Amino acid sequence: MSMMQQITLGQYLPGKSVVHRLDPRTKLLMAFGFIMVLFIITAGWVEYGILGLAALLIIYTAKLPLGMVLRGLRPILIILSLTIVLHIFSTRTGTLLFRLWFLEVYSGGVNQGFLLAARLVLLVLSTSVLTLTTSPIALTDAIEFVLKPFKRIGLPAHELAMMMTIALRFIPTLIEEAERIMKAQLARGADFESGGLIKRAKSLLPLLVPLFISAFRRADELAMAMEARCYRGGDGRTKFKVLRYTKLDFYAWTCFVAVSALAFYVSYAL
């Protein structure tokens, strides 16, 4: 399939699993909580093992294909390898493992490098699971809820959420549009691939100009349609889809607290 359709944002994978059915607020706050716990507990293999096991269990119950989850790690591959390499060569604790010319590798460095890498992996996993199991729209609802308390200090929570919803809504539309215009210009003999940098940038004009014009037109039309339906911001606005906590959320939070407590116990009491 064409390259455009492979660009997905927040790559939501629709499903009906327990994790999918959780309230988005629960999932958002839990992902936050998970990251907090990850940073508060002391770095150790047992601690990370507990959290990692929990993460795997969640992925399993959400029926997410493991390959797809791991693919989410691809963008941080460079950071991961850099973390490991830098720690291996710069931390000088533990026993000297071997010496390579002027580089000395200590056991502490290897341990530290891999621990930090594990922390990064867990960090990304928790957010991937969140975006894979929560539709972007539900996620924005949750973000609006979380941001609400900051309204007092002037944060336009509803407007921000509405902007995000609209942006998310229009990403596929614009991708489709871009693809259509691209094909139309290809049909007229346009060449987007060959030539030097300047020629290639110039060759994008026949794609970008119509795309921008149509984006502005759509924005205009949308504003008009919203006004025609009396949209006037978030004040006094009720929701069509009201978020409701269910028993599931209660069980989920119980599990979350139990796992965190265990991790803290291992980390500080032992």
Place this chain on the structure above:
Amino acid sequence: MPIKLEQVDFVYAGGSPFERAALKGINLSFLDGEFVGIIGQTGSGKSTLVQMLNGLLKPTRGTVTVNGLVTTAKGVKLKSLRQEVGLVFQFAEYQLFAETVAADVAFGPENQGVPASEIAERVDQALLNVGLPLEIKERSPFELSGGQMRRVAIAGVLAMNPKVLILDEPTAGLDPRGRDEILSRIRELHRQRGITVILVSHSMEDVARLVDRLVVIHGGQIVYDATPREVFAHGSSLKTYGLGVPQATEVLGLLKAKGWAVPEVALTLDEARQAIVRAYQLRRELA
């Protein structure tokens, strides 16, 4: 520029959960100088089919051969193929980008490497062919009306002098007058230059009036490929495909059900009128 499709399948987003077969086992060929209509419901695969014909989409299975070239073959020059097979997309006015109408129409021939002197000539010719006055050449395409923009976009493809012209719903969203004018221009072009025209349409009246051959596509498969007269004789099954018959045929059908001696199909209102007058006279004589 004969075009031949053999056992063509096309699958969107293959291998992902969103996989969808758009075309299934299509066998079809277009000969030189034909005027072919393609009709089908929204989502039936019409647009996918026409994009196969100039190599914008390549079949998942099967082969598309354009003038002896197989589009899926390695190292095939799709760019030159696209210059011979002009494709006007749906809502083509959204592809306009240049500062002036002339510059936009010239985009295609420029990409073809046509010399500048000839480009100016081709631009004028193309604008005249779609019935636009040459005064608008220096205006911005974005100042024009929707119908004029559509014509500029069609002129942009005509300026490439394609041997095959494919139009994907060229009249969608236009007023009746604009629609009739564009269609009659296309018919003229077909007659004068003898180019092959493939017209994708939602309007049964338009295809009945214009085309020599009609292809009906449903669920990614070809269900009819015959003359309009033969196709529209299958009114009831066309309805199950979410299509219909021209109003002229519809009226004759109603009369026939009441026992009038009229033929089953009329492609134009004129034809229907004559048939009804004849049947009326026959009834008078019998009475």
